[in-house]
Amino acid sequence: MNGESIPAKELNITLPDQTKKTYRTGITACEILREIGGKSPGNILAVKVNGMPVDINRPLTEDAVIELITFLTREGKEIYRHSTSHILALCVKKLFPDARLAIGPAIEDGFYYDFDLKRSFTQEDLEKIEAGIMEIIDSDIPFVRKEIRREEAIELFRKLGEPYKVEILEDIADETITVYQQGDFIDLCLGPHVPSSGKIGAVKLLSIAGAYWKGDEKRPMLQRVYGTSFPDKSELDSYLKRLEEIKKRDHRRLGRELDLFSISDDIGPGLVLWHPKGAVTRRIIEDFWKDEHYRADYEIVYSPHVAKLDLWGRSGHLDFYRENMYAPMKIDEVEFELKPMNCPFHIVIYKSHIRSYKELPIRWAELGTVYRYERSGVLHGLLRVRGFTQDDAHIFCMPDQLEAEISGALDLTLFILKTFGFDKYEIYLSTRPEKYVGTLSNWEKATSALERSLKERNLPYQTDPGEGVFYGPKIDIKIKDVLQRAWQCTTIQVDFNLPERFDITFVGEDGKEHRPIMIHRALMGSLERFFGILIEHYAGAFPLWLSPVQTIILPITDREREYSKEITERLRRAGIRSSLDDRNEKVGLKIREATLNKIPYMLIIGAREVKDNTVSIRKRSGEDLGVKKIEEIIDILKSEIGARLTT
RNA sequence: GCCGGCGUAGCUCAGGGGCAGAGCAGCUGAUUCGUAAUCAGCUGGCCGGAGGUUCGAUUCCUCCCGCCGGCUCCA
Numbered sequence: 001m002n003g004e005s006i007p008a009k010e011l012n013i014t015l016p017d018q019t020k021k022t023y024r025t026g027i028t029a030c031e032i033l034r035e036i037g038g039k040s041p042g043n044i045l046a047v048k049v050n051g052m053p054v055d056i057n058r059p060l061t062e063d064a065v066i067e068l069i070t071f072l073t074r075e076g077k078e079i080y081r082h083s084t085s086h087i088l089a090l091c092v093k094k095l096f097p098d099a100r101l102a103i104g105p106a107i108e109d110g111f112y113y114d115f116d117l118k119r120s121f122t123q124e125d126l127e128k129i130e131a132g133i134m135e136i137i138d139s140d141i142p143f144v145r146k147e148i149r150r151e152e153a154i155e156l157f158r159k160l161g162e163p164y165k166v167e168i169l170e171d172i173a174d175e176t177i178t179v180y181q182q183g184d185f186i187d188l189c190l191g192p193h194v195p196s197s198g199k200i201g202a203v204k205l206l207s208i209a210g211a212y213w214k215g216d217e218k219r220p221m222l223q224r225v226y227g228t229s230f231p232d233k234s235e236l237d238s239y240l241k242r243l244e245e246i247k248k249r250d251h252r253r254l255g256r257e258l259d260l261f262s263i264s265d266d267i268g269p270g271l272v273l274w275h276p277k278g279a280v281t282r283r284i285i286e287d288f289w290k291d292e293h294y295r296a297d298y299e300i301v302y303s304p305h306v307a308k309l310d311l312w313g314r315s316g317h318l319d320f321y322r323e324n325m326y327a328p329m330k331i332d333e334v335e336f337e338l339k340p341m342n343c344p345f346h347i348v349i350y351k352s353h354i355r356s357y358k359e360l361p362i363r364w365a366e367l368g369t370v371y372r373y374e375r376s377g378v379l380h381g382l383l384r385v386r387g388f389t390q391d392d393a394h395i396f397c398m399p400d401q402l403e404a405e406i407s408g409a410l411d412l413t414l415f416i417l418k419t420f421g422f423d424k425y426e427i428y429l430s431t432r433p434e435k436y437v438g439t440l441s442n443w444e445k446a447t448s449a450l451e452r453s454l455k456e457r458n459l460p461y462q463t464d465p466g467e468g469v470f471y472g473p474k475i476d477i478k479i480k481d482v483l484q485r486a487w488q489c490t491t492i493q494v495d496f497n498l499p500e501r502f503d504i505t506f507v508g509e510d511g512k513e514h515r516p517i518m519i520h521r522a523l524m525g526s527l528e529r530f531f532g533i534l535i536e537h538y539a540g541a542f543p544l545w546l547s548p549v550q551t552i553i554l555p556i557t558d559r560e561r562e563y564s565k566e567i568t569e570r571l572r573r574a575g576i577r578s579s580l581d582d583r584n585e586k587v588g589l590k591i592r593e594a595t596l597n598k599i600p601y602m603l604i605i606g607a608r609e610v611k612d613n614t615v616s617i618r619k620r621s622g623e624d625l626g627v628k629k630i631e632e633i634i635d636i637l638k639s640e641i642g643a644r645l646t647t
Numbered sequence: 648g649c650c651g652g653c654g655u656a657g658c659u660c661a662g663g664g665g666c667a668g669a670g671c672a673g674c675u676g677a678u679u680c681g682u683a684a685u686c687a688g689c690u691g692g693c694c695g696g697a698g699g700u701u702c703g704a705u706u707c708c709u710c711c712c713g714c715c716g717g718c719u720c721c722a
Contacts, residue, residue, distance in 0.1 A: 120651060209717030210650025217719065221650045224717070256658080265695085265713055324721090370722090375648050376713090378720075390722065488722070525722040557679040584679070592683035606681055618682060 014065040026059040029066055030195065043070045043231075045199065046079050046192045053079065055145055055192040071231050081106035083143065083193045084133075084200050084229040085113045090141075090185040091132040092225075095125075101187065102164040102213060102222050109239070110228030114211055116164065121208045121223055129225070130205045136182075140198030144181040145191055153177040157188065164213065202236035203229040246483060251535035252381040258540050258597065260548070261382065261531075270379045270386030272528050277548035280577065281534075282527060284546055286367060288644075289391055289416065289524070296412050298363040298393060303345035305369060309335040315344040316501055320470075324372045342368035343495075343520060346394040347502045355506040360516060361397035361405055367527070368392045382532030389527045395519040396504070399442070402517055403449035406492060410453050410475070413490045413523040417479055420530075420546075421537060421646035424480035427454065427461035430468040437471055438496030446494040446517070447473045471497035481537040489525040489533070494518075541598040541620065543646045550577045550637065552599045553615075554590040556606040558582075563610045567603065567630055574634045576641070595620050601637065 009025040015036065023032060029047040033056075046056050048067040053075055069076045085104035088111075092099050096117055104113030115121075121129075148156070150169060156179075157165040165188045169177065180189045182197065194200070205227040213219040230236040247253075255261045260278035267273060274282055290300060309328050312318050317325065321340060328335040339345070346364050355362070369389045378384055395405050417423070429450055432443045450473055454461050461475075468474055472494035478486040495518040498504075505513040524530035534542070544550055551571055555564040561582050571578040581590045587604060594602050604616040609627065617625040617633055628636075 123652085207716060208651065211718045212649075215719060217649065221718080223650075226717085269713075372722090374721085375719085377648065377650095377718080379714095384721080388722065491722075522722065527722095529722055554682090556681055559679075586678095586680055586685065587682060588680090589684055590682090595683055602682080604682065608681085616682080622683080624682070 011060055012063040013060065016066060016068050023060070025061055028057045028059055029054075030056045032066070033068075044068050045070060045076050045194045048075075053192050055143070056195050058145065058192075078106040079192055080194060080200070080231075081111040081229055082189075083197075084203055084227065085111035086143070086180065086182065086187055086189065086193065087133055087136050087197050087200065087203075088113050088129065088205070088225060088227060089115075089187060090182050091129050091136055093185055095129060095132055100164060101162055103168070110206065110226060112211075112224050112226045114213070114222040114224050116213075116220060116222050121225065123208075126205045126208060126225070130203065133203050133205075137197050137200050137203070140196050141182045142196040143191075143193040145193070146179050146181060147176050148179060150175050150177050153179065153188065156186070160186070200229055201231040202233040203227060204236055204240065242483070249483070249536045249539045250381075251383070251532040254535050254540040255382070255532075258548075260535065263381070263385075268386075269376060270374060270384070272382060272385055272387065278531065280548040281542065281546050282531065285524075285527065285530070288419070289367070290365075292412065292416060293365045293393070296363075296408065298365040301346065301349060301364045301366050303342060303349075303366060303368060304339075305371075306336045306338055307345065309337045311344050311348075312337050314501060315341075315347075315498060317341065317344075324374070326371050326373055338371040339368075340370050340372045342366055342370065342390065342392045343394055343498060343518075344502070347498060347504060347518075350396060350504050351502065355396075355504075355516075357398065357506050357508045357514070360506060361395055361401050363393060363395045363405075365391075365393035382528045382535075385526075385528050388529065390522050391524045391527065391530075392520070392522050395521070396499075396506075396516045397519070398506075398514070399445060399517055402446060402494070402519075403452060405519055406449055406475075406494075407453040407456065409492050409519065409521045409523075410457060410459075413477065413492075413521075414457075416523050417477075417489070419644055419646075420534060421543065422479040422481070424484075425459070426478040426480065426486050427459055428464050428467075428476045428478075429454065429461050430464045430474050430476065431466060432473060433466045433468050433470060435470050436468075437500070442496055442517075443473065446496075450475050450492070450494070469493060471495045479533070481533060482539075483536075485536075487529075487533045489530060490521070490523050491525070492519065492521040495520055541600075543644070544600045544637065545641045545644045547598075547600050548577065549579050549597070549599050550641070551579075551601040551603055552590075552594045552597075553578060553580045553603045553605065554587055554594065555580075555582055556587050556604065558584065559607065560605045560610050564605050567605065567615060570630055571634065571637075574638065576634065576637050591618070595622075603633070 010022045011025055012020060013023055013032065014020050015032070029049070033044060044056060046053055046069045048069060049060065049064045053069060069079065071077060071080055082105060085106065089101055089104055092115055098118065100116040102114035102116060104111065150172065154166055154169050157169065168188060177188065178190055179186055180191060180193055205225060207226045209224045209226065210221050211224040213222055228236070228239060230239065255278070258277065259275050261275055262273045263271065264273060293300065312325070317340065325340050326338040328337045349364065350362065367389050369387065371387045374384060374386050379386070397405050431447055436443065454475065474491060474493035476488060477490035478488045480486050499515050499518050504516060506516050508514045553564050553568050555561055564580055564582060568578050568580040581594070591602060598620055600620055602618045602620070604618060609615055613629070614627045615630055615633060616627050619625065
């Protein structure tokens with residue numbers, strides 16, 4: 001590289017199949033692969049040299065272990081999409097020479113590139129760019145890696161009129177900078193890349209969106225082009241199909257189609273109306289939640305929706321949470337505030353009388369409805385709202401009870417999440433940030449208590465150093481849905497701050513006052529959000545125990561109406577949510593509508609069933625379960641409901 | 648909040664300075680039917696809101712509201 005002559009030397013290379021060979025210095029992985037043949041080198045995007053991903057045509061200068069990188073690996077996808085984003089940039093520069101380049105990384109399932117351009121991209125531009133990209137791919141332009149000095153690079157990009165690149169360079173400490181050249185296009189990049197644009201198979205540009213430079217809203221708004229790429233058209237197609245599937249599962253669409261909830265302009269943004277059908281499922285969730293909390297030795301409390309502003313001053317929320325709170329309202333010359341959290345209320349209950357160590361731990365749970373101001377641009381169906389009900393609880397305990405309490409909360413949440421059909425998680429442990437309250441020894445104790453609880457349960461987790469809240473360390477759990485999307489639900493947070501601020505105490509064995517530790521925890525997070533996730537997870541086809549309507553009775557003609565009413569009544573008396581469709585319509589239509597409404601079981605009644613005192617039963621999947629006595633059906637359904645089956 | 652896109656019937660969507668449209672849904676009637684759509688008729692609209700341009704605005708312009716995709720944060 002750079003024309004320097006490399007001293008001739010023998011290199012010991014360990015090939016991907018573990019055989020060892022010697023080569024001359026300066027040989028590239030590409031040449032070696034071509035020589036040994038074997039696996040088709042066309043699939044090889046890059047190689048790992050001694051564990052480091054590098055370009056396939058980078059000369060080797062020392063003994064190395066070589067591994068292959070293909071699209072099948074995570075690194076391979078990243079290199080592939082990253083290269084595609086550079087091709088996108090090349091194309092945009094060609095079509096829009098005054099566009100300035102920002103950054104263009106690979107992301108999950110694709111890539112993006114940020115541009116600064118006077119006018120905004122249109123849908124038509126996107127199509128034009130996509131066509132241009134295909135041309136670049138067809139002309140198979142190589143990615144050429146170059147190393148230049150930092151000063152040189154800054155000069156280069158300054159001359160090219162790329163201020164964002166210059167800014168990036170100014171933040172880089174290294175003296176040697178890598179750039180990649182494709183034709184006459186040159187971009188700052190660490191690499192590696194695929195050897196040439198021809199490696200890219202199928203590309204689709206997906207959307208255009210605004211994005212601030214470096215995510216900072218005080219900096220310029222750039223235009224972000226999102227896209228994805230795959231080696232094969234069929235893989236791209238199945239990815240696009242997956243996007244369709246996600247769209248079909250969108251809880252906002254299903255919420256309307258299944259008449260579960262709505263958000264009305266007349267009420268206000270981010271405020272949810274639960275329709276009767278959604279309310280049924282919510283009630284089931286709440287009842288289950290309450291039962292399990294009683295079983296886990298929690299007590300249920302209730303608190304008002306508003307409180308004096310002073311309370312929020314004392315709690316500290318006015319200092320660090322104000323921009324998320326609704327504006328106060330003046331009542332009889334006193335300012336009141338809609339609550340964004342439940343904790344201060346539970347603390348005031350705690351303070352209502354002197355507490356003895358014998359009472360601890362105290363576990364108070366509340367389905368508490370809170371209101372938080374969210375910026376209009378972030379609201380999203382049920383997943384991001386301004387009024388929501390948390391499945392909240394606060395545990396007051398002594399330091400030596402902390403670990404048992406965290407363990408208890410973990411067990412409870414895993415049981416509850418599993419019951420709803422979520423058994424895959426991403427777990428995060430967030431530790432002490434730079435700004436914190438409480439003593440170092442308490443932080444250490446609490447953090448190791450959280451850690452031990454996770455380890456004891458063999459729960460894999462990721463540590464986020466310094467990501468804890470200022471008042472204590474926490475565990476966050478994201479659940480994975482059917483489509484493997486992760487959703488943040490559970491949070492278990494230790495709090496050293498509020499007990500201090502409200503000066504809450506308990507009387508110890510020694511007769512002296514001591515400070516309890518507080519744990520905040522929400523398991524489902526919020527009922528609204530959790531319901532939204534449930535809808536998408538099940539694509540609206542809830543398991544029997546959660547279905548708003550569990551069975552629908554479909555008489556074939558008017559002559560079966562009386563018998564059908566009787567059957568409906570019997571099901572209802574057995575506690576099964578049943579409705580009767582006795583409209584004068586063909587049974588085919590009734591089945592179609594019941595199927596679209598995702599009602600788990602359809603009971604069809606014709607003359608034969610009346611005569612034999614039976615019912616014909618069919619699942620929403622189309623599966624025909626045949627003819628059965630109503631007693632048997634009730635038994636089947638009740639056991640399925642009782643077991644809370646999720647399949 | 649910011650950037651971009653979009654607001655026409657309950658839903659999905661045409662239309663484009665001069666009478667407001669379709670399919671589905673809804674209503675009425677007929678049909679009494681066996682496992683995913685029976686037929687016919689009818690109803691339904693401040694074309695998101697306010698202002699402006701114009702003889703005339705749902706259409707063009709401005710502002711506002713809302714929704715959608717992102718940016719930051721988070722349940």
